[in-house]
Amino acid sequence: MANKPESGQRIDKATGTPTVGHEWDGIEELDTPMPRWWLWTFYLTILFAVVYMVLYPAWPMLEKGTAGVLGWTSRGQLAEEISVADQARTTINEQLARSPLERLPQDSALMQQAVAGGRAAFLVNCVQCHGSGAAGSPGYPNLNDDDWLWGGDLKAIEYTLTHGIRQHGDDMTRFSQMPPFDGVFEENQLDAVIDHVLSLSSDANPSAVGAQLYADNCAVCHGPNGLGDRALGAPNLADAIWLYGRTRAEVKRQILAPRNGMMPKWEGRLNPVTIKMLAAYVHSLGGGENFVEVAKDPAVQVDEQP
Amino acid sequence: MNNPDPTSPDHALPGRSWADLPNDNPPEHLFEKRKQVHPQRIDGNFRRFKWLVMIVTLAIYYITPWLRWDRGPYAPDQAVLVDLANRRFYMFGIEIWPHEFYFVAGLLIMAGIGLFLVTSAVGRAWCGYACPQTVWTDLFQHVDRFVDGDRNARMRLDKAPWGAGKIARRGFKWTIYLVIAFWTGGAWIMYFADAPTLTVDFWTGNAAPVAYITVAILTLTTFILGGFMREQVCIYMCPWPRIQAAMLDEKSLLVTYKDWRGEPRGSVKKAAKDPDAFGDCIDCNQCVAVCPTGIDIREGPQIGCITCALCIDACNRVMDEVGRPRGLIDYATLEDCEREAAGEEPRPVWKTLLRPRTLFYFSVWAVIGLALLFALGVRSHTELSAAADRNPPFMLMSDGSIRNAFTLKIRNMESRPRRFTLAIKGLDGAVMWSGTMSRDDAARSLQIAVDPDQTQAVRTYVVAPAGTAAQDFAFSVVSIDEQAETDRSEVRFVVPGEAE
Numbered sequence: 001m002a003n004k005p006e007s008g009q010r011i012d013k014a015t016g017t018p019t020v021g022h023e024w025d026g027i028e029e030l031d032t033p034m035p036r037w038w039l040w041t042f043y044l045t046i047l048f049a050v051v052y053m054v055l056y057p058a059w060p061m062l063e064k065g066t067a068g069v070l071g072w073t074s075r076g077q078l079a080e081e082i083s084v085a086d087q088a089r090t091t092i093n094e095q096l097a098r099s100p101l102e103r104l105p106q107d108s109a110l111m112q113q114a115v116a117g118g119r120a121a122f123l124v125n126c127v128q129c130h131g132s133g134a135a136g137s138p139g140y141p142n143l144n145d146d147d148w149l150w151g152g153d154l155k156a157i158e159y160t161l162t163h164g165i166r167q168h169g170d171d172m173t174r175f176s177q178m179p180p181f182d183g184v185f186e187e188n189q190l191d192a193v194i195d196h197v198l199s200l201s202s203d204a205n206p207s208a209v210g211a212q213l214y215a216d217n218c219a220v221c222h223g224p225n226g227l228g229d230r231a232l233g234a235p236n237l238a239d240a241i242w243l244y245g246r247t248r249a250e251v252k253r254q255i256l257a258p259r260n261g262m263m264p265k266w267e268g269r270l271n272p273v274t275i276k277m278l279a280a281y282v283h284s285l286g287g288g289e290n291f292v293e294v295a296k297d298p299a300v301q302v303d304e305q306p
Numbered sequence: 307m308n309n310p311d312p313t314s315p316d317h318a319l320p321g322r323s324w325a326d327l328p329n330d331n332p333p334e335h336l337f338e339k340r341k342q343v344h345p346q347r348i349d350g351n352f353r354r355f356k357w358l359v360m361i362v363t364l365a366i367y368y369i370t371p372w373l374r375w376d377r378g379p380y381a382p383d384q385a386v387l388v389d390l391a392n393r394r395f396y397m398f399g400i401e402i403w404p405h406e407f408y409f410v411a412g413l414l415i416m417a418g419i420g421l422f423l424v425t426s427a428v429g430r431a432w433c434g435y436a437c438p439q440t441v442w443t444d445l446f447q448h449v450d451r452f453v454d455g456d457r458n459a460r461m462r463l464d465k466a467p468w469g470a471g472k473i474a475r476r477g478f479k480w481t482i483y484l485v486i487a488f489w490t491g492g493a494w495i496m497y498f499a500d501a502p503t504l505t506v507d508f509w510t511g512n513a514a515p516v517a518y519i520t521v522a523i524l525t526l527t528t529f530i531l532g533g534f535m536r537e538q539v540c541i542y543m544c545p546w547p548r549i550q551a552a553m554l555d556e557k558s559l560l561v562t563y564k565d566w567r568g569e570p571r572g573s574v575k576k577a578a579k580d581p582d583a584f585g586d587c588i589d590c591n592q593c594v595a596v597c598p599t600g601i602d603i604r605e606g607p608q609i610g611c612i613t614c615a616l617c618i619d620a621c622n623r624v625m626d627e628v629g630r631p632r633g634l635i636d637y638a639t640l641e642d643c644e645r646e647a648a649g650e651e652p653r654p655v656w657k658t659l660l661r662p663r664t665l666f667y668f669s670v671w672a673v674i675g676l677a678l679l680f681a682l683g684v685r686s687h688t689e690l691s692a693a694a695d696r697n698p699p700f701m702l703m704s705d706g707s708i709r710n711a712f713t714l715k716i717r718n719m720e721s722r723p724r725r726f727t728l729a730i731k732g733l734d735g736a737v738m739w740s741g742t743m744s745r746d747d748a749a750r751s752l753q754i755a756v757d758p759d760q761t762q763a764v765r766t767y768v769v770a771p772a773g774t775a776a777q778d779f780a781f782s783v784v785s786i787d788e789q790a791e792t793d794r795s796e797v798r799f800v801v802p803g804e805a806e
């Protein structure tokens with residue numbers, strides 16, 4: 001173990017090992033030799049580094065770094081992992097493409113997959129208007145509640161997603177237009193209509209004049225009791241949910257100069273499976289309605305436009 | 307040049323830097339060639355004890371994964387299983403979920419304090435008997451002895467030039483090393499999957515890549531650390547000897563050479579001529595020959611001594627042969643050594659073991675152990691956690707009522723399917739329904755089925771009539787079985803207009 005003492009070194013009595021020849025405030029360091037294999041591990045790390053530099057990108061050059069003989073890149077690895085993930089999804093996608101949407105709730109595993117996929121697609125395509133929690137904002141419908149302009153079952157949601165709302169260039173788009181009543185009503189008539197409309201959903205003072213004006217002008221679309229008509233996209237005026245606001249000023253504004261919101265058609269932008277998944281996700285937000293098979297003839301669409 | 311005395315004024319001159327000192331060491335002094343250790347065969351009480359510990363520890367290691375433990379049809383039947391894929395840890399009757407990992411943390415703390423306890427009571431007993439490095443090194447040294455013969459034969463073979471015979475012997479020996487190493491690595495992975503299935507999968511090439519990689523790494527480390535590095539691991543790599551060096555005190559049991567009795571050393575012949583001039587040590591070097599780390603215990607306690615006590619066996623045998631009392635090398639505390647040297651009676655062993663320090667360690671260790679056992683005994687196998695939706699926090703429904711959405715997680719920690727009653731506590735007038743139900747079926751309580759040993763996430767909508775004020779309420783869960791385990795989770799019902 002013991003080294004021969006060199007000049008300036010002293011042999012430590014307890015261990016018989018030379019010291020390095022200096023002391024720091026009375027503390028001396030023993031000059032214990034390292035084991036030889038330690039040196040070999042050091043050489044091994046050097047060898048590893050050399051091999052690594054040959055195999056992997058290592059040296060920065062003027063344009064780009066050396067590529068390494070394995071040709072590995074982090075981007076390449078990412079692309080590979082994405083393609084593996086895509087392949088893992090093909091089975092689910094095929095199943096979704098095959099199964100009719102209205103049957104989806106019967107297959108809870110597939111439904112869960114669809115909802116998860118729909119959530120991801122929603123965050124990319126829909127949050128701009130409907131918000132990340134799908135709670136909407138004035139003029140942009142809240143998708144969590146149980147009030148639906150055009151229908152809240154899976155097929156109806158899918159139809160809305162596919163063809164959009166008031167989209168030019170799609171004959172099958174959901175379309176309706178509330179006419180502006182600017183100039184139609186006198187000022188006091190307008191107040192009466194507003195009174196009546198607000199009384200539909202609350203115990204505000206009803207107005208007989210307003211009721212008559214409503215029956216003449218509004219009931220054709222919104223229904224005699226203000227329950228709306230989903231075939232026309234006519235909002236339910238008798239519930240607590242107001243797309244454009246529930247104050248007198250807001251209701252007045254909507255009567256005089258109605259805004260007719262638009263939603264893009266997603267057919268052509270998103271594939272049918274993604275649209276199905278989005279429909280499943282929106283349906284799952286808490287207001288989804290059960291699909292009721294009305295027509296036995298499959299050619300007849302349940303939510304066919306008039 | 308003379309060796310400067312560090313206390314001399316010349317050496318302590320201020321302003322002298324390290325660089326000024328002559329430092330012309332030739333490079334061969336920086337590194338030391340490995341000295342091969344060829345421990346000699348020995349028999350004795352401690353050797354037999356080492357055999358026993360080795361057999362028990364190796365048996366535990368190799369056999370444990372193959373023990374079966376019936377947990378019913380819904381859980382694995384392996385007695386000890388670390389199921390990483392499903393995040394469950396099974397140990398006989400105990401099943402631990404990831405959120406209960408404090409049990410494992412507690413066991414590790416107990417293991418740590420246990421080492422303190424053992425060290426302060428009996429010194430480096432862990433190093434000497436139970437440490438895997440010691441056990442496997444011992445095993446490999448038996449292989450050496452089996453293939454190459456005892457100490458002298460091995461030393462001869464080491465020095466012999468490489469020829470056909472030496473290559474054959476070395477090849478045979480290293481093959482045995484490799485088989486042991488492979489078996490060691492192979493046993494390790496059995497703790498992480500069903501052992502019989504994994505064995506079949508492993509040999510048919512169907513096991514996961516990580517299984518092969520783990521076996522390869524552990525085979526390599528066992529082969530290198532047990533077959534070649536051996537005592538170098540204890541002396542250079544392991545931090546534990548250093549920590550123990552700081553934990554030992556004058557009352558810790560050590561393997562000690564009683565120099566007051568042994569010195570000066572002299573052979574039997576010399577001692578026969580002049581009995582008064584020599585101590586009991588006949589300088590036969592047997593204690594060095596049998597040492598698995600190649601040290602000389604007569605130089606005093608040192609980092610290389612793992613206190614395996616084989617030198618005690620060797621010395622006792624020699625003392626018996628030469629007719630001198632046993633115990634020239636013995637387990638003794640430093641304090642006892644001083645007393646003995648001064649001619650006093652040594653302290654009784656129980657006094658050495660039962661001293662405040664060991665009692666303190668033991669009580670800490672026992673308190674943690676009892677706390678863990680208590681926690682294990684009273685833990686519930688049903689848990690509920692509720693997380694409120696934050697976006698949107700509330701929802702106005704068309705009839706004016708307010709809906710809040712929650713994600714409830716019901717943990718069924720029993721290995722059988724169970725049903726639970728989920729109920730709203732407080733929040734008058736509120737009803738709830740789950741994501742897979744219709745609002746028409748909303749009620750104050752729901753029944754939820756949860757698969758065995760699973761967590762079931764239930765998306766729940768709670769709707770309260772218009773005009774309900776924001777308030778705290780709770781979900782409760784009760785298992786529908788004899789246990790009737792309960793848990794509850796406090797949440798807040800949020801309404802529009804409440805300042806958030």
